[in-house]
Amino acid sequence: xxxxxxxxxxxxxxxxxxxxxxxxxxxxxxxxxxxxxxxxxxxxxxxxxxxxxxxxxxxxxxxxxxxxxxxxxxxxxxxxxxxxxxxxxxxxxxxxxxxxxxxxxxxxxxxxxxxxxxxxxxxxxxxxxxxxxxxxxxxxxxxxxxxxxxxxxxxxxxxxxxxxxxxxxxxxxxxxxxxxxxxxxxxxxxxxxxxxxxxxxxxxxxxxxxxxxxxxxxxxxxxxxxxxxxxxxxxxxxxxxxxxxxxxxxxxxxxxxxxxxxxxxxxxxxxxxxxxxxxxxxxxxxxxxxxxxxxxxxxxxxxxxxxxxxxxxxxxxxxxxxxxxxxxxxxxxxxxxxxxxxxxxxxxxxxxxxxxxxxxxxxxxxxxxxxxxxxxxxxxxxxxxxxxxxxxxxxxxxxxxxxxxxxxxxxxxxxxxxxxxxxxxxxxxxxxxxxxxxxxxxxxxxx
Amino acid sequence: xxxxxxxxxxxxxxxxxxxxxxxxxxxxxxxxxxxxxxxxxxxxxxxxxxxxxxxxxxxxxxxxxxxxxxxxxxxxxxxxxxxxxxxxxxxxxxxxxxxxxxxxxxxxxxxxxxxxxxxxxxxxxxxxxxxxxxxxxxxxxxxxxxxxxxxxxxxxxxxxxxxxxxxxxxxxxxxxxxxxxxxxxxxxxxxxxxxxxxxxxxxxxxxxxxxxxxxxxxxxxxxxxxxxxxxxxxxxxxxxxxxxxxxxxxxxxxxxxxxxxxxxxxxxxxx
Numbered sequence: 150x151x152x153x154x155x156x157x158x159x160x161x162x163x164x165x166x167x168x169x170x171x172x173x174x175x176x177x178x179x180x181x182x183x184x185x186x187x188x189x190x191x192x193x194x195x196x197x198x199x200x201x202x203x204x205x206x207x208x209x210x211x212x213x214x215x216x217x218x219x220x221x222x223x224x225x226x227x228x229x230x231x232x233x234x235x236x237x238x239x240x241x242x243x244x245x246x247x248x249x250x251x252x253x254x255x256x257x258x259x260x261x262x263x264x265x266x267x268x269x270x271x272x273x274x275x276x277x278x279x280x281x282x283x284x285x286x287x288x289x290x291x292x293x294x295x296x297x298x299x300x301x302x303x304x305x306x307x308x309x310x311x312x313x314x315x316x317x318x319x320x321x322x323x324x325x326x327x328x329x330x331x332x333x334x335x336x337x338x339x340x341x342x343x344x345x346x347x348x349x350x351x352x353x354x355x356x357x358x359x360x361x362x363x364x365x366x367x368x369x370x371x372x373x374x375x376x377x378x379x380x381x382x383x384x385x386x387x388x389x390x391x392x393x394x395x396x397x398x399x400x401x402x403x404x405x406x407x408x409x410x411x412x413x414x415x416x417x418x419x420x421x422x423x424x425x426x427x428x429x430x431x432x433x434x435x436x437x438x439x440x441x442x443x444x445x446x447x448x449x450x451x452x453x454x455x456x457x458x459x460x461x462x463x464x465x466x467x468x469x470x471x472x473x474x475x476x477x478x479x480x481x482x483x484x485x486x487x488x489x490x491x492x493x494x495x496x497x498x499x500x501x502x503x504x505x506x507x508x509x510x511x512x513x514x515x516x517x518x519x520x521x522x523x524x525x526x527x528x529x530x531x532x533x534x535x536x537x538x539x540x541x542x543x544x545x546x547x548x549x550x551x552x553x554x555x556x557x558x559x560x561x562x563x564x565x566x567x568x569x570x571x572x573x574x575x576x577x578x579x580x581x582x583x584x585x586x587x588x589x590x591x592x593x594x595x596x
Numbered sequence: 597x598x599x600x601x602x603x604x605x606x607x608x609x610x611x612x613x614x615x616x617x618x619x620x621x622x623x624x625x626x627x628x629x630x631x632x633x634x635x636x637x638x639x640x641x642x643x644x645x646x647x648x649x650x651x652x653x654x655x656x657x658x659x660x661x662x663x664x665x666x667x668x669x670x671x672x673x674x675x676x677x678x679x680x681x682x683x684x685x686x687x688x689x690x691x692x693x694x695x696x697x698x699x700x701x702x703x704x705x706x707x708x709x710x711x712x713x714x715x716x717x718x719x720x721x722x723x724x725x726x727x728x729x730x731x732x733x734x735x736x737x738x739x740x741x742x743x744x745x746x747x748x749x750x751x752x753x754x755x756x757x758x759x760x761x762x763x764x765x766x767x768x769x770x771x772x773x774x775x776x777x778x779x780x781x782x783x784x785x786x787x788x789x790x791x792x793x794x795x796x797x798x799x800x801x802x803x804x805x806x807x808x809x810x811x812x813x814x815x816x817x818x819x820x821x822x823x824x825x826x827x828x829x830x831x832x833x834x835x836x837x838x839x840x841x842x843x844x845x846x847x848x849x850x851x852x853x854x855x856x857x858x859x860x861x862x863x864x865x866x867x
Contacts, residue, residue, distance in 0.1 A: 303623060321753060324767035417832035436754055439835045448756045
């Protein structure tokens, strides 16, 4: 069975095209079923996220025209689609899927969502019976590789958005955000996003102060927070542990005397100022006070950039891990290619043993049951001893891709049919990988 | 046999120190999982060794530098394990575990030849006096360490440097809590230790014991400890000033330790 991966992503296609091909999670199973019924497709899976739409299929014989499938199902004409599509075959397809699952091909390298999305697609494909032995092994390999990248590198450990950097910094100051109070001064989009992120990460409550009272009330309702009158801002700001400012003021709202008052009233408990406003709302000099931590938009962006470059460094290590995983996957596949020969060899030997036992039956009848069991064990043991070397040679040949040796062993033991026919027969019979694992285990018993 | 257990503990301390460095500075999750159990095992063997050694000697007091070092290492590890479990941070392991390893290294080579002949060493009060004071020293060491780390983290956050080689530092709030808690623990230890010591000395030497330099310095240290606790509690002192204050008390503590050389009471020669 051959593997083909076709699709487009944020690097090859604009969002206008990606959104036309996007498939909602509810429709994923139906679309996968439709893909499975496309001519030539034996197994298939669709990965659809906001940054990519990819079809992974397994086929035999003629290559399925997946562009045609996209064309028919999403009413996108072939001419506008073709320049944005990429296709990967066999090893390249495997490598690409491993990279996608490990988030090395994501817009934000190391983002954690993609692994969950691959699992969802896998689950949808399984639910409609689109996952056979080949795709099963491929996806298990991709998930294992992604897990290894996550645990052995720091690729996803640092924050790379302004909001998540703010949360990370708040954690560095306060440890847990539980019970911490956030004060939003001004109600810009960015500060709202940061506040939302802080609340999602466990911050206790939200205070909102805005020059336009209605907007403050609206936000307070939205986040279940409390409104602080703008005139009372300096009197109540010390109630908050984290202050996010984003007003349109042309002068500083918070200066050193304010911060000193806050610290005094808070008995020196730290305050974290996040100043997203341009021009700035907080006098940068207050950062010199013990217990005050001030980050403006440039500071947050420089942390983000630095974290991104860290991720890029980790990504190089992740690529090396993926190459190792790819080699491991291929070795496993090659070993599985000789499983039919291993099984044939064992079956032929067992047939010969049984035939010899039948021929000697009349002479063995005089033996006691214990003696007969001993003869049975002896012949079984001898057969395994004789088979040990050829089985080892087969496995070594599979690892090295030495198909001539496999053919020679088939010919020497007069195994029925060619290697390809045996493999074909085996593929049809083995729907699940567990079967093959058992067969491999059976052959290992002879080691 | 106690020497064998101490050697096992020393080896485990060494392994725990390596794993603490790998877990904290190298961000290795595998090492993180083994660091605490290995340190716990080292602590257990160390405890067994100490109890066996004291039981064999028919006394409850660590005698000589080797035994006191070993006891201090045991208490440092105890405080480290308590902090690691309570605050879920291994960061202090890169200081505490290597220190414990170094402290038990010489005692693990062989027993100290220096012994006391005074019958006072069989007194339970003396055991309480020494253990409580050693616990206070260990706690103060951690408090100072937490204050220093607080300062480092504070500088790092203020300088707005991105996470780098100091990324392992625990959050400010955690270090503040550790500094405060160990300070209180140390104060309790010091109070109990001084009270027990005063009782023994009053009994053995009369009121003259108070003129002993080590005794005097100990009470100065106790007074400073109260001042430090009061200032930290009332003003919420953190960062630079907290480090200055802890450093002064720590220096006095070192002087108290060194004052053994001039103390007749602590050499049991006054009577």
